[in-house]
Amino acid sequence: MPKIIVEVMPKADLLDPQGKAVANALQRGGNKDIKGVRIGKRIELHFDRPITDADLADARKIGDEFLSNAVIEDVVNVTVEN
Amino acid sequence: MKIGVVTFPGTLDDRDAARAIRLAGGEPVSLWHADTKLQKVDAVVLPGGFSYGDYLRCGAIAAQAPVMQEIVKKANQGLPVLGICNGFQVLVESHLLPGGLIRNEHQHFICRDQKLRVENVDTAWTNQFTLNQEITIPLKNGEGGYIATDEELARLEGEGLVTFRYLDVNPNGSMNDIAGLRNARGNVVGLMPHPEHAVEPGFGPDTDLAMRSGVDGLQFFKSVLNALVSA
Numbered sequence: 308m309p310k311i312i313v314e315v316m317p318k319a320d321l322l323d324p325q326g327k328a329v330a331n332a333l334q335r336g337g338n339k340d341i342k343g344v345r346i347g348k349r350i351e352l353h354f355d356r357p358i359t360d361a362d363l364a365d366a367r368k369i370g371d372e373f374l375s376n377a378v379i380e381d382v383v384n385v386t387v388e389n
Numbered sequence: 390m391k392i393g394v395v396t397f398p399g400t401l402d403d404r405d406a407a408r409a410i411r412l413a414g415g416e417p418v419s420l421w422h423a424d425t426k427l428q429k430v431d432a433v434v435l436p437g438g439f440s441y442g443d444y445l446r447c448g449a450i451a452a453q454a455p456v457m458q459e460i461v462k463k464a465n466q467g468l469p470v471l472g473i474c475n476g477f478q479v480l481v482e483s484h485l486l487p488g489g490l491i492r493n494e495h496q497h498f499i500c501r502d503q504k505l506r507v508e509n510v511d512t513a514w515t516n517q518f519t520l521n522q523e524i525t526i527p528l529k530n531g532e533g534g535y536i537a538t539d540e541e542l543a544r545l546e547g548e549g550l551v552t553f554r555y556l557d558v559n560p561n562g563s564m565n566d567i568a569g570l571r572n573a574r575g576n577v578v579g580l581m582p583h584p585e586h587a588v589e590p591g592f593g594p595d596t597d598l599a600m601r602s603g604v605d606g607l608q609f610f611k612s613v614l615n616a617l618v619s620a
Contacts, residue, residue: 321491321536322491322494322562324492324494324496325492327496328496373449373453376482376489378487378489378536378538379446379489379491379536
């Protein structure tokens with residue numbers, strides 16, 4: 308199925324409590340070389356037809372305005388998988 | 390005076406908000422997330438809870454609900470709107486107030502009676518307080534850490550938009566101890582703590598006088614009734 312994948316990450320300079328909790332668990336599990344974890348979101352927009360440039364432009368807009376909040380997050384990647 | 394209380398899927402404190410409005414002398418009107426008309430209410434309360442299960446981000450999906458389109462339009466024309474907890478998150482996601490709210494710094498859900506300082510009384514929801522009055526109302530949230538860019542924070546402080554500040558304890562890592570904000574016009578106010586849970590003796594926070602006798606939250610709802618009468 309053709310899809311647009313939008314990836315959202317918490318801003319780099321912002322505390323990511325989820326990532327911190329997972330990092331602590333990994334440390335406890337003996338993964339000493341993993342120094343940090345950050346957790347973001349992968350959002351797939353599904354289509355039942357080939358994806359156009361206009362769809363991609365729309366997806367970028369949706370990514371900036373709804374799927375992420377610019378105060379706390381960055382859209383790091385928008386890709387098409389036809 | 391009719392004050393609308395919006396119920397989204399996952400809202401919890403709509404009944405308490407309606408009760409607070411009634412105790413203050415107003416008439417609560419239930420509004421539904423799918424409503425496109427506001428039933429001629431004179432003000433709106435966005436209550437606490439976990440609208441849409443906090444999916445995507447707290448308040449993000451509620452901000453897209455049909456009723457919010459109408460509330461944003463009317464708020465920009467001066468309709469008094471109070472956002473409590475999840476309601477504050479909805480106001481931020483609707484861009485009626487700036488900044489964002491993230492998970493508490495210590496990663497725990499917190500529930501406590503919280504002391505606040507009222508730093509602005511020129512709003513529809515705080516005009517019955519005195520400037521710098523210290524009040525205590527319950528606080529209960531998991532994602533109440535207020536953040537904004539440095540420029541935004543400087544603007545909020547410079548323009549006196551910080552309306553409530555945490556005292557004694559910063560319970561969630563909020564920047565500048567910010568507990569609540571108003572817009573420039575003063576008709577829109579949002580805060581993380583819950584005034585609607587401190588409106589009736591026997592059910593509020595403890596005070597020096599007696600257990601559970603705190604009713605500091607009632608003044609929020611009396612303020613809006615006062616603002617509407619004066620308008």
